[in-house]
Amino acid sequence: GAVVSQHPSWVICKSGTSVKIECRSLDFQATTMFWYRQFPKQSLMLMATSNEGSKATYEQGVEKDKFLINHASLTLSTLTVTSAHPEDSSFYICSARRTSSGANVLTFGAGSRLTVL
């Protein structure tokens, strides 16, 4: 079945550094991937929609210079948290849309927990 892999699953970094999170669709091509952020005990918050070969579409209130998204291939999207601060500590989840055979199916990654010291 469809698998979406996120890496790293867990990262700790110092304030001011940048962290890159990868989202890969392992056995299917995904023209569209989504990045979410989840605060403790809250729902998933959609941050941006990543389209292969074009600029990401960011949701209102999400800083595009802070959260850089690159979707360079049909199987890989990356989220880079630049100049991370403690308030960026969160659980980041990606999902990939699979549209083979006309189906519209989202597969979620297991998430990446970022802790900024």
Added chain:
Amino acid sequence: GEDVEQSLFLSVREGDSSVINCTYTDSSSTYLYWYKQEPGAGLQLLTYIFSNMDMKQDQRLTVLLNKKDKHLSLRIADTQTGDSAIYFCAERRNNAGNMLTFGGGTRLMVKP
């Protein structure tokens, strides 16, 4: 099979009923959920149904479950413009702990 499938888009007029459909493939599903995602917001749990039920009603929302056909639907009565959003169905499988498998989402557009 592991898929939860939904159509991409639904457009209705204000005051009409909306029916959003979802199919799933895993017969071990225990709970099935409907989530709503408004622009800029996170997923909001609307309602859920246990797999041994075939219908659940909650105000304007009616969930119908056909286990034989593995088909789930969400009916919104008297649809309002505020109902415009993306609706996700999700299933919790018996052997998957707390993990949910989501459909791709159906964008509901309500025209005045």
